[in-house]
Amino acid sequence: MRSGTDTPQLERTFTEAGRRAQIVQAAIDTIAEVGFARASLARIGERIGISKGLIGYHFAGKDELIRQAVSEILEQGKAYMIPRILAEPPGPGMLRAYIQSNLGFMREHPSYMLAIAEIKRNGLTADGRQRFYGVADMDGFVRELAGSLSSLQADGHLRMDFDPYVMAIAIRAAIDVVPRHLLDPDFDIEIYASQIAGVFDLATRPEETSREPADRVLEGTAS
Amino acid sequence: MRSGTDTPQLERTFTEAGRRAQIVQAAIDTIAEVGFARASLARIGERIGISKGLIGYHFAGKDELIRQAVSEILEQGKAYMIPRILAEPPGPGMLRAYIQSNLGFMREHPSYMLAIAEIKRNGLTADGRQRFYGVADMDGFVRELAGSLSSLQADGHLRMDFDPYVMAIAIRAAIDVVPRHLLDPDFDIEIYASQIAGVFDLATRPEETSREPADRVLEGTAS
DNA sequence: TCGGTCCCTGAACGCATGTCCAGACATTAG
DNA sequence: CTAATGTCTGGACATGCGTTCAGGGACCGA
Structure with a gap:
């Protein structure tokens, strides 16, 4: 085995870097x-037409491979969301941008979200801890929010x-449930995103600014 | 094997009925x-100090055992929730009672909810269907709601x-996420229940009746 | 006492998995 | 040419699983 640590070290060759990315x-x-x-x-x-032995050659084991996959997905998700959130002025619009950009990322990368939901659900160790999140564990997202x-x-x-x-748990729950419905033909993620943003906008927006027409609030921005 | 069907047939002996319940x-x-x-x-x-062979004697297989466990939990949950919901007059109070009674059942039976969440998450067949729900599958709850x-x-x-x-998905998501937080010492299910009920009350209550003081709406009934 | 039914154990079986390893092949350096 | 290194395969191995089965007590009626 070549790379035994979790922190991605310098990859020796061009071939190895390509293979690792391909396998992930x-x-x-x-x-x-x-x-x-x-x-x-x-x-x-x-x-991808390779033997399972080769995966063991490029990764220390299955755990390291899964960790790399999680890391890859989280990095891309953050890169997508953060600029969209920071583009908003401080206020309720940032929460709306958080929800809409997270769901937008899910819409553009459904396989990423299905995969990470699967990993989160099945990657529990005996004592209930998550095995595949080091620095950025997903439950930390609730605390961040x-x-x-x-x-x-x-x-x-x-x-x-x-x-x-409490509100952060409910918001993350409304977002994290989406992968389970991605294959449902009755489910429209666009409508869901704008309505969910509206629900939590109503629940969090200060009252003096909530006098807009209701349809304006609930329909949200068309993104 | 004695009982090969999913529908629980008459149990022959007292011992068998007791064992089956104990195993479930x-x-x-x-x-x-x-x-x-x-x-x-x-x-x-x-x-419970028995061999795994005995489980195969009382149940057709692991699938039947899991189905019995799910059935047991769902029956008890419905028996708990339905009278509490029907006690409310038609209107927003019923939604509040739905949320509060569901979370109340979770509070009283945390192991039930942890178990059913596990089964729901890991009991997927190859094509994404649920294996363990016959008549009353849990995704049906969203449609019911x-x-x-x-x-x-x-x-x-x-x-x-x-x-x-959309609203039903969000409400069920806010409820179904609770098992994941039951072991978190920072998580207070009482506060969560009343606040979540308040969030969706705000989001669904007709505007002409939403002029109550905000703390009245958000704090909810103390159950 | 004898036979039958119920309850139960322990082992064997087939299957799928992750890990490990001996070796093959190609390319490159000396 | 030879040796070394990177890349890759196929199979062996141990593990854990659900299922199945032969058999052994316990109890009970005849």
Whole structure:
């Protein structure tokens, strides 16, 4: 085995870098397609025409491969969302941008979201801990969001009478449930995104600014 | 094997009825404790001091055992929630009672909810279908709730400018996420229940009746 | 006592998995 | 040419799983 650590070290050759990326992509696609439980190394390799032994050559083990896949997805998600959120002035618009950009990323990369949902659900160790998140674990997202909500509250941009932690859990739940409905033909992620943004806008926007016509608030921006 | 069908037939002896109930309970507790993936028949049997062979004697297979566990949990949940919902007059109070009674059941039976969440997440077949729900599958809950919301809208008890299906998904998501936080010491299910009920009350209550003081709406009833 | 039914164990089986390894092949350096 | 290195395969191996089965007690009626 070449790279035994979790932190991606310098890749020696051009071939290795390409293979590693190819294998990570195959892992994501396979997990999204057949689920975590059935995404064996043999099946992942089969997708790109290599043996499972080769995966062991490029990665220390299955765990490192999964960690790389998670890292890849989270990096791309952050790169997509952060500029869209920071483009908003401080206030309720940032929460709307958070929800809309997260769901927009899901719409553009459904296999990423299906894969990471699978990994999150099936990657529990015996004591209930997550195995595949090091620095950026997904439950941390709730705390991050709760902190942001709390700051916006403190600055008077959101109403004060809700618990930021509770609200953050509910918002993340409304977002994280989406992968389960991506294959449902009755489910329209565009409508869902704008309406969910409207629900939490109503629940968090200070009352003095909530006098806009209701349809304006609930329909949201067309993105 | 004695009972090969899914519909529970008459149990022949007192011993068998007792054993079956004991095994179902052990399955629920084991799944809640170590997760679905690690809840093998051997481990389930170990909890009550029997061999895994005996499970195969009382149940047609692992699938039937899991189905019995799901059925048991859903029956108890419905028995808990339905009278509490029907006690409310038609209107926004019913939605509040739905949310509060569902979360109340979770509070009283955390292992039930952990177990059913595990089964729901890990009991997917190759083509993405659920394996363990026959008549009452859990995704049907979203449709049930959407139908109820739609009826309440039609009768003028809820505002018209939200999509019932979208709202139902968000409400179920906010409820179904709770098992993941039951072990978190920062998580207070009482506060969560009343605030979530308030969020969706705000989002669905017709505007002419939403002029109550905000704290009255958000704090909800103390149950 | 004898036979039958119920309850239960322990082992064997087939299957799928992740890891590990001996070796093949190609390319490059000396 | 020879040696070394990077890349890759195919198979062996141990593990854990659900299922199945032969058999052994316990109990009970005849």
